[in-house]
Amino acid sequence: MTLSSSRTGFLLPRWLPGAFFAAWTVLAAAVLWWFALREPESRVVFVEMGAGGALDSSASRLLLNQQLLPWVPWLILSPYVLWFAFRFPLFGVAKWRNAALLLTAGALFIGVSAAFQDRAARRQPILAPMPAVETWFPPGFDKTPGGEFGIPLAREIGRNPQTELPEAFGLPPEVDPRKLPGMIFTREEMKQRIEAKWSVIATRSEAALGGLLKSQARSMVLLDSFAFLALLVAAHAGIFLRKARQENERAALLDSSHAMARARALQAQLQPHFLFNTLNGIAMLTRKDPERAEEMITSLSELLRIALDGERQAEIPLREELHFIDRYLDLQRMRFGERLKVEREISRDTLGLLVPALLVQPLVENAIHHGIEPRGAGGSVRISTTVEGEMLTILIEDDGVGLGHSSGSSGSGSGIGLASIRERLAALYPGRHAFRSEEPPGGGVRMIIQLPAHSFTP
Known part of the structure; x- marks a missing residue:
């Protein structure tokens, strides 16, 4: 086995970098499949609301994972970007050629990151809070943006309009939703309704928020660009530090x-x-x-x-x-x-x-x-x-x-x-x-x- 000596006194096998990149590629492929290609078992995750409207621990972890999702492509692509920047630095005889290569690599990095985030976001489970025991849908209410989830009630009242209301449920005291037009769904019926109509709900939500989605996409492109530039700066800082150390060692020798x-x-x-x-x-x-x-x-x-x-x-x-x-x-x-x-x-x-x-x-x-x-x-x-x-x-x-x-x-x-x-x-x-x-x-x-x-x- 051939070994290479470093200035710090450690001996590293020459095959170690290749083995690292091979293992990292396998890991990156697994992460790509898990977040962007795998079809989840359910697109809707019903979350039970705790006291004071707080989410339970499982929902909190899911939200945290979704917030960290933009970091995933930066993490899995960073070793390749660093290696590429070390291989083609922005100085020397071939600096202009290297600059063109790095610009191409940057565009590829932004494109892969944006595609990953878009595809992964569309496959992430959606949190559907279920705080009420029953839900009331006035006529036509489910046709409005956000109205697909109805008006939640605080206590179970049943469907019999003759039952006396013990108190108001988010409505004026004189209003009894059982005596108004519309429908009342139990919790289980509401879950089934959301799961059955989820594709329609998602399409309508994306159409209603189209401008916001485009704005978010532009923001992600800017963030990806900054991430790529940060990796380039880190790589070149490492190159300059290594060259300075080598020059100092050569001068000392x-x-x-x-x-x-x-x-x-x-x-x-x-x-x-x-x-x-x-x-x-x-x-x-x-x-x-x-x-x-x-x-x-x-x-x-x-x-x-x-x-x-x-x-x-x-x-x-x-x-x-x-x-x-x-x-x-x-x-x-x-x-x-x-x-x-x-x-x-x-x-x-x-x-x-x-x-x-x-x-x-x-x-x-x-x-x-x-x-x-x-x-x-x-x-x-x-x-x-x-x-x-x-x-x-x-x-x-x-x-x-x-x-x-x-x-x-x-x-x-x-x-x-x-x-x-x-x-x-x-x-x-x-x-x-x-x-x-x-x-x-x-x-x-x-x-x-x-x-x-x-x-x-x-």
């Missing part, structure tokens, strides 16, 4: 690639510089202690292997950087002997965090060459790491001669080393890092690096 390339280039500057300093130290030992110089060359080969392996990636776990520093300090101890002391306070929580390769070694080298070496008695270098919140703090401190007595601008400390660290931190963590130096009260120099605490995620 380019910035990230540029930052990584820049960091690797700066990292590469350090390796020949570090090699020069180390070879210079070995050259000094060859005259004083050839055996120790030979040991330094052996250690240097391992150090170079580690350095060259680290060149392949801009960030490495802190434990690897510290391992590299240990090998470097082994070389320096061969040279300085007891004059060099190293203290380490490494938090276990920091060992797996990522740091730029060759980040700490130039600072240790700076502390030794510009802080400890100028002192005849030697000194100590302290390395510590901590995590506070979302930031990793790395501290390199020496008790050497201090900034004011540094031996000029040569070496990794004042030259390529510190400048490279600043540029690499700015490239990898723009606006999310700190790099500063301090002079502790007891003398020497303290270098502090703060960068985001993050680890490798597959």
Whole structure:
């Protein structure tokens, strides 16, 4: 099965859109048949009026369904309209052709919606309230618009005109409908009469309300047009948002690639510089202690292997950087002997965090060459790491001669080393890092690096 990857990290099967539209088409066909093609069992639904003239729950649901009927074609057609608008947007080289296609699609949408609503409306059950126990029809009253339902009576009075009326039934007190021309129908007779003559009643009602029906049809065309335009606007808003997100992702990817390339280039500057300093130290030992110089060359080969392996990636776990520093300090101890002391306070929580390769070694080298070496008695270098919140703090401190007595601008400390660290931190963590130096009260120099605490995620 072929999968497609989205920017949100989810994997979606390629067949899913086709399956969705196939299922939606089946659903749309079922809805079309149910509302517009199916013949209802009865065109008339007699509704019992409750207290105060309120409709019962079944009649209320039926009225709600009929009020929501205009939304049905918009709902079942919206996925096709959205897909069509995504497929033929109103911009680009073919925008005028797409505009013509969308106009045609809009006309089709309005026509289908209007036909659906007209056909569905003619097949919806009609509510016929039955509030009275009996109904009186004066002569010719059923020939007038709306007179087909007669005059409802409040209580059952029967058809015997000799029965005394207990009270008036919507008529003047002196009027007894049993003694007037016309007919009185019971509830069951009234239901049968309406069902038998419903086609005539419906035709007469549509003829009497012809102007209103045409006005309603024009209103529905306007509503359908607005619905189609709203779907077009929604589709194009989605297109623009997707393009903006893709452009932002592309820009971020380019910035990230540029930052990584820049960091690797700066990292590469350090390796020949570090090699020069180390070879210079070995050259000094060859005259004083050839055996120790030979040991330094052996250690240097391992150090170079580690350095060259680290060149392949801009960030490495802190434990690897510290391992590299240990090998470097082994070389320096061969040279300085007891004059060099190293203290380490490494938090276990920091060992797996990522740091730029060759980040700490130039600072240790700076502390030794510009802080400890100028002192005849030697000194100590302290390395510590901590995590506070979302930031990793790395501290390199020496008790050497201090900034004011540094031996000029040569070496990794004042030259390529510190400048490279600043540029690499700015490239990898723009606006999310700190790099500063301090002079502790007891003398020497303290270098502090703060960068985001993050680890490798597959």
